[in-house]
Amino acid sequence: MTDALQPNSPDDNIAGDRLRRLLMLAYFFPPDTSGGVTRTVKFIKYLHRLGWQTTVLAPDWHQAGRTQGNAAAADSIPAEGEVLRIGLAGDESRLWKSLHRLPLFWRVESAVKGALQYPDRFAKWADDVLPVARRVLERKEHLVLYSTSPPETSHYIALQLKGEFGIPWVADFRDPWTDNVLMYGSPPAWRKRIDLRLEHRVYAAADRIIANTEANRAVLIERHGVPPRKIVTITNGYDEEDFARVSSVPPSDRFRITYCGSFYSTYNPAAFLTALSKFLAREPGARVSLTLAGSACDWARENIHDPNLSDRLELLGQIPSREIFQLLAASHLLLHTYPAGIAYSVPGKLYEYLRSGRPIVAVCDRPS
Template identity: 30%
Template structure:
């Protein structure tokens, strides 16, 4: 039952396609915002897609338990082409945004990718828009709404906010977790010139009409500011992803028997970890009396598995498929060190996944393979939580691993002292969002 509106609360309409039981990092941002907003006098009403009709690459039923009982969630229908994709390709899984889980592509998958890039603009989930727009309009007729927040990807969700803004004139905040036309796999979608022009016009119109735009990194802000000369830099606010303190109640259980390096989440060859793998192999060779384990928890592409084998690491590597969020945190807490990687693609200086902040909260040393002097590099340095190594930095990665191994021999607990990461708690970040919503 929908809770009654009260005069002393600020009512916000929160539109997001990804919502429990969908899994993945984007769900965490939306879920935690909604969880903490009532603490700041804001009552969110969530509009999302019916889980039985949604096209979710990953499911995590455990996240349903985290949705507060007093939050009204409206689930709508949708019309999307992914059933056609599964029939066309014979694949059972829905592709990720960057088609990270498609493996080697056949002609059918290439055809679908072309159709995705040119018939469904901005993306195939645009078929949800008319259902969500209708649901939002009905809510606004029933009770007063002071603001609208649309979270993407899929960036088609922002077009719902654009229409609601034009129709009702309410404050509209566009929360964009990823770049739009600058996303690293954009060129792989084989847009025609006409499709690119239309997509860019949608992006520019959203940026110009939203009252505020949220991004997760400074570099993303820079990218979006280039889209229109009329954009005020003060309109774009950086609120990064974060960690929820309630998720980190498990104690550290790092092993004294094994040196365990853990990676959680999706990883493909675009992340370019070959230099790290080679350095780890040499580290293992030079330390025959240390038992090493490289653990991947999540979706790992076939090419990355091939790279692991080519580096001579198959016997020490463990693959664990996607697990519920709480279980993935337990794997973090049972690790010696944590591996992170940023895709080796253009415009990657501002890629800041939620994984980074959960890694910080785990208090383990972080080994990040990515661009030097990017936003991740700055945060790791600020928090004293680890180092970023360039993709081609084999020698420095090797030296770092050898030094860590030497330290581990003396004391197998490499957990960090208390580090300065509390500003990235989900509650602290939601407080910043609340200030924008009521201003």
């Protein structure tokens, strides 16, 4: 990431030994267990080793009842860093979660949010964060501003701060913005025009942009006209130190297949499950188990009712990343799903799958 902060000229304010403190806007942050958390905290960990101090503005996840989560990721945050927990998107609160269980409320809420919330459903967080961020920057201690998305609300906040303080700004895109059909969907034309306008304002105002794949970088250059010199690629990866004490071995009494992460409508293992069910119907004595960790467990509870599979399921729910690494090592086969029609995505967990050294089977609609 330090390459992303190299100056255009010797006169740039982001050059030299003064690069010591960075203000980070990160919505997904421990104890949240979302996939983007790991990239963010590893940036903090290794920037600290290069002499950077980080102040993080993150949500107060305790308001959502989350007091435990990604302990291994949290352990990567240096003690010298500062984490200020501020507010929460409205639909993350306990009350909102309770109302969300009502079907009519959910349908109305979804339609209203999709049409009116700007730039996304996390917009309320910006109202809470901006006053605090202004006070932090008035200390004159922070020489670089860093924002990471999704959600794009982080970049929206950074855009306001850039305009007010002129602070050098690095915008990290863990996924594309309006080009991300998996997350962004197909909004009305009027809404897409509004979102594109904001997206291009971010590209113009940011001093450096980080893409997480070369394909994403190419999209920014070719489709959005971002100058190539402004963009660097920092891929996801794995931290070798996370695997230092991993010593698990696969069980000897069964063949364990493991998946970690989330499933979506176009991002699920339906084809694999069908094949596995047919195999088990033909070989009912086969000692095979399917272990799921993460929010994929919720999908499984709602969608897997096949008697050939239900007795073979092991649903672990959300578990700390330290336990994920042990689980990967304790598996015979790792399952990876790839979203249909997405050419730019490389999920962060794939790097950890590869590091585990276990065989991987991928469910995808094309060679990847």
